[in-house]
Amino acid sequence: MDKNQILKEFSSDPDKYYNVKLFQEQGFVRKSCSKCGRFFWTLDSNRTLCPDDGTDTYSFIGEPPTTKRFDYTQAWKQVEEFFVKNNHTSVSRYPVVCRWRDDLYFTIASIVDFQRIMGSKVVFEFPANPLVVPQTCLRFKDLENVGVTGRHFSSFCMIGQHSVPNNQGYWKDECVDLDYRLLTDQFGIKKEEVVFVEDVWAGGGSFGPSLEYFVRGLELGNAVFTEFQGELGQHTTLDQRVIDMGAGLERFAWITMGTPTAYDCCFGPINEKLFNKIGIDSDSEILRKYFTEIAKEIDNYDDLNQVRRLAIKNAGITDSQLTKMITPMEGMYLIADHLRTLIFAITDGALPSNVGGGYNLRMMLRRINATVSKLNLKLDIDDLIDTHIDYLKDTYPELDEKREDVKQILKIESARYEESKVHMKKKAEKIREKGTPTVDELITFYESDGITPEYLKEVDAISEVPSSFYSKLSDLHQSEKKKAITELPLEKLPETETLFYKDDPMEFEAKVIKVFDDQVVLDKTSFYARGGGQEPDHGSIAGFEVVDVDKHADIIVHKLKGGTPNEGDTVQCKVDATRRSNITKNHTSTHIINTSARSVLGSWVWQHSAFKDDDHARLDITHHSSLNDEQVKQIEDAANKMIKDNYPVKIEYFDRGTAEQQYGFRIYQGGVVPVKSVRIVSIEDKDIEACGGTHVKKTGDIELIKITKTKRIQDGVVRLEFVSGPNAFEYVKEQEEESKKKEQQAIEKQQLEKQREENKDKAREKIPVFIEKILAGESLDSEEINSKGKLCFTSSKNYDDYFNQNFGKKLVAKDDTAAFCGIFEAGPTIRVMIFAGEKSGVNAGEIAKEIASILGGSGGGDAKFAQGGGKDTSKKDEAIQKAKSMILG
Numbered sequence: 001m002d003k004n005q006i007l008k009e010f011s012s013d014p015d016k017y018y019n020v021k022l023f024q025e026q027g028f029v030r031k032s033c034s035k036c037g038r039f040f041w042t043l044d045s046n047r048t049l050c051p052d053d054g055t056d057t058y059s060f061i062g063e064p065p066t067t068k069r070f071d072y073t074q075a076w077k078q079v080e081e082f083f084v085k086n087n088h089t090s091v092s093r094y095p096v097v098c099r100w101r102d103d104l105y106f107t108i109a110s111i112v113d114f115q116r117i118m119g120s121k122v123v124f125e126f127p128a129n130p131l132v133v134p135q136t137c138l139r140f141k142d143l144e145n146v147g148v149t150g151r152h153f154s155s156f157c158m159i160g161q162h163s164v165p166n167n168q169g170y171w172k173d174e175c176v177d178l179d180y181r182l183l184t185d186q187f188g189i190k191k192e193e194v195v196f197v198e199d200v201w202a203g204g205g206s207f208g209p210s211l212e213y214f215v216r217g218l219e220l221g222n223a224v225f226t227e228f229q230g231e232l233g234q235h236t237t238l239d240q241r242v243i244d245m246g247a248g249l250e251r252f253a254w255i256t257m258g259t260p261t262a263y264d265c266c267f268g269p270i271n272e273k274l275f276n277k278i279g280i281d282s283d284s285e286i287l288r289k290y291f292t293e294i295a296k297e298i299d300n301y302d303d304l305n306q307v308r309r310l311a312i313k314n315a316g317i318t319d320s321q322l323t324k325m326i327t328p329m330e331g332m333y334l335i336a337d338h339l340r341t342l343i344f345a346i347t348d349g350a351l352p353s354n355v356g357g358g359y360n361l362r363m364m365l366r367r368i369n370a371t372v373s374k375l376n377l378k379l380d381i382d383d384l385i386d387t388h389i390d391y392l393k394d395t396y397p398e399l400d401e402k403r404e405d406v407k408q409i410l411k412i413e414s415a416r417y418e419e420s421k422v423h424m425k426k427k428a429e430k431i432r433e434k435g436t437p438t439v440d441e442l443i444t445f446y447e448s449d450g451i452t453p454e455y456l457k458e459v460d461a462i463s464e465v466p467s468s469f470y471s472k473l474s475d476l477h478q479s480e481k482k483k484a485i486t487e488l489p490l491e492k493l494p495e496t497e498t499l500f501y502k503d504d505p506m507e508f509e510a511k512v513i514k515v516f517d518d519q520v521v522l523d524k525t526s527f528y529a530r531g532g533g534q535e536p537d538h539g540s541i542a543g544f545e546v547v548d549v550d551k552h553a554d555i556i557v558h559k560l561k562g563g564t565p566n567e568g569d570t571v572q573c574k575v576d577a578t579r580r581s582n583i584t585k586n587h588t589s590t591h592i593i594n595t596s597a598r599s600v601l602g603s604w605v606w607q608h609s610a611f612k613d614d615d616h617a618r619l620d621i622t623h624h625s626s627l628n629d630e631q632v633k634q635i636e637d638a639a640n641k642m643i644k645d646n647y648p649v650k651i652e653y654f655d656r657g658t659a660e661q662q663y664g665f666r667i668y669q670g671g672v673v674p675v676k677s678v679r680i681v682s683i684e685d686k687d688i689e690a691c692g693g694t695h696v697k698k699t700g701d702i703e704l705i706k707i708t709k710t711k712r713i714q715d716g717v718v719r720l721e722f723v724s725g726p727n728a729f730e731y732v733k734e735q736e737e738e739s740k741k742k743e744q745q746a747i748e749k750q751q752l753e754k755q756r757e758e759n760k761d762k763a764r765e766k767i768p769v770f771i772e773k774i775l776a777g778e779s780l781d782s783e784e785i786n787s788k789g790k791l792c793f794t795s796s797k798n799y800d801d802y803f804n805q806n807f808g809k810k811l812v813a814k815d816d817t818a819a820f821c822g823i824f825e826a827g828p829t830i831r832v833m834i835f836a837g838e839k840s841g842v843n844a845g846e847i848a849k850e851i852a853s854i855l856g857g858s859g860g861g862d863a864k865f866a867q868g869g870g871k872d873t874s875k876k877d878e879a880i881q882k883a884k885s886m887i888l889g
């Protein structure tokens with residue numbers, strides 16, 4: 001939809017779309033900007049320019065238009081007080097991780113809190129009407145502006161004022177009247193300072209007029225009146241019109257404080273801490289000039305560096321002021337901003353990773369680390385986290401509870417970054433040599449080595465980050481979610497009655513509604529269809545085997561083997577009760593392991609995905625590192641404790657809004673629930689999830705859970721494989737047998753070892769006996785020893801290093817015409833050792849060299865003593881023959 005077209009249409013009939021009661025009462029005049037033509041409403045009859053083009057733009061810096069001063073937390077108190085006084089419910093913020101929508105990773109606006117997707121439609125669910133909410137919103141698209149422009153944040157507080165016009169809520173007139181009084185009465189801004197600009201909003205198939213309100217060129221808020229749907233011209237009024245007023249809390253604080261940047265009044269005491277640490281030589285007059293210039297120029301240029309250069313020139317900043325003041329300040333603001341965003345995100349259960357939204361968090365922490373090293377700072381991040389949370393906890397008490405978790409995650413992640421630096425540097429050098437990589441190559445570097453394009457740019461391996469990188473990366477991750485569903489012509493069929501949600505009989509009678517090849521639709525069924533990671537039931541329908549069951553919208557389709565009944569038949573159906581019972585136990589076990597893992601590991605543990613079959617199951621959780629044996633044992637113990645405590649597993653249906661308000665967004669472990677009535681499965685207050693699966697009545701029914709294997713399957717995700725019920729006992733039995741077998745093997749090995757030692761001892765005893773016989777001139781020819789005169793040889797397996805060494809040494813010491821050569825195995829090598837008496841005529845070194853070369857190794861020594869060896873055992877016999885012939889002739 002073309003926004004300009006809609007704006008033209010609406011502005012051509014201002015009385016209908018924009019002229020609210022306040023404008024008439026107060027005497028606002030409607031003007032068209034003499035520069036850009038946009039329409040705006042003002043009390044100042046001399047004003048000719050819209051706020052964007054006005055001469056007063058950003059003149060509040062150094063000279064605020066209010067008599068009262070409010071910092072970030074005080075500003076919210078003012079806003080809240082005003083709206084509550086005017087019959088609004090003040091609602092706590094929703095998580096920044098948007099668990100209730102699968103098309104968004106993060107909450108990007110306050111209205112998102114109340115949007116639920118039903119099919120292709122967006123519906124609104126408000127917990128109160130009217131309401132106001134301090135919604136923390138995360139936005140990452142202007143990351144390079146953060147810290148530099150004075151007003152861009154990676155997360156900010158959107159004051160959401162929302163109303164549905166009915167007997168409780170209100171519409172345009174009252175909305176604008178409230179916003180105007182908030183500025184003038186509550187914040188003390190002069191009436192003439194407030195300018196409303198006509199605009200429109202369009203998105204998600206609906207649209208409506210909006211009034212943006214400005215003070216001194218700073219847009220404080222935008223009141224959107226969502227009232228139409230369809231294409232302009234053929235549009236109709238929505239059943240549910242909605243007031244969507246969003247205002248930046250940071251800007252409310254800024255306008256009352258008039259500080260050089262919004263950062264100065266919104267981060268609390270962390271600024272001063274960082275100022276002192278960095279030792280910035282701050283001069284408010286120079287900063288005022290500089291940031292006013294930045295604010296004025298930022299919208300005129302695409303290139304931020306150009307804006308910066310211009311501001312430096314116009315504000316008369318010297319090189320020394322730039323390096324001693326501006327650059328460190330930008331870094332300081334960046335650190336404060338990014339850290340604040342990480343605190344919110346980790347508190348709400350997100351983890352830095354390479355996957356999905358976690359990517360942005362990792363990127364931010366790496367930007368903090370890079371800034372710290374660039375400015376050569378020594379910062380105590382834990383202390384900075386404390387400072388932030390202490391300042392924010394009044395408005396957001398939940399941050400206080402997760403303080404230690406945030407510290408732990410950031411510590412692990414920073415250490416990981418340090419470790420990966422060496423590897424990344426090497427890889428970057430290779431990339432630099434090879435020349436500019438393609439976008440696909442960049443994606444591979446990122447996914448396999450965790451090397452971000454920002455890093456490559458930082459080290460000059462690439463000149464810029466290709467604009468298509470992030471969209472392509474997110475497309476890749478998005479498409480993984482989609483699942484191919486075979487289309488069946490099911491349109492006219494009635495919804496299948498789901499008996500498994502009722503009495504759940506294992507045997508029942510049903511009518512065949514439709515047959516497609518081997519697939520059958522019944523009027524009702526107790527066969528659970530594949531869904532939520534739970535595998536389908538098996539069994540029989542009219543004597544035919546049921547091999548698969550799938551759900552297509554509200555219709556359940558059974559796949560049969562060996563034939564099908566006829567349409568219209570009434571058939572006997574039988575669910576395989578043992579299989580179902582095993583799957584059910586595994587499903588409840590998934591919930592139990594999930595909550596056990598969270599209690600053992602930390603609050604960041606969420607179900608990533610799950611799979612439950614009858615003989616095995618797995619649960620993938622979000623966690624930063626591989627699990628060690630101790631952690632696995634603790635999780636298993638905690639899970640079995642829950643079984644032992646035999647808690648009832650309760651299933652209740654709730655209105656979705658009620659469930660969310662009552663239990664929070666933890667219920668969405670298995671993802672978004674696209675229905676108004678939510679099935680809540682709860683195990684006391686230990687685990688509460690929205691879930692459509694089958695469950696045991698009491699945790700004790702599971703009897704036993706055994707975790708069989710764990711593995712870190714991707715960055716930020718750990719898989720736990722497990723078995724429960726009879727399969728767990730079977731597993732324990734197998735484990736016991738296995739360990740018995742191993743024990744037996746160990747005993748046998750030990751005995752063998754002992755036998756070998758004994759043989760060796762016996763062999764050693766033979767040394768003096770053999771020597772005596774040889775020196776006596778006896779000729780020996782046996783496995784144990786061969787001799788010819790006083791030359792002798794052995795390759796017996798019973799002799800080790802010790803035997804060969806001692807035998808040879810003693811023999812030649814007693815008779816210098818004697819010589820000895822022994823071949824024996826030592827570990828993986830075959831060794832040869834030769835002792836030759838001076839008058840024996842044998843050259844020890846030559847034999848060692850020759851034999852070693854046969855064995856593929858090396859040998860060395862002199863004519864009297866030499867040794868060598870090699871690992872080529874296939875040449876053992878050849879080596880023995882050769883050695884024997886070399887010494888005995």
Ligand SMILES: [Zn+2]
Pocket residue numbers: 033034035036037038049050051052053
């Ligand atoms: Zn203008």
Ligand SMILES: [Zn+2]
Pocket residue numbers: 532587591670689690691692693
């Ligand atoms: Zn479940």
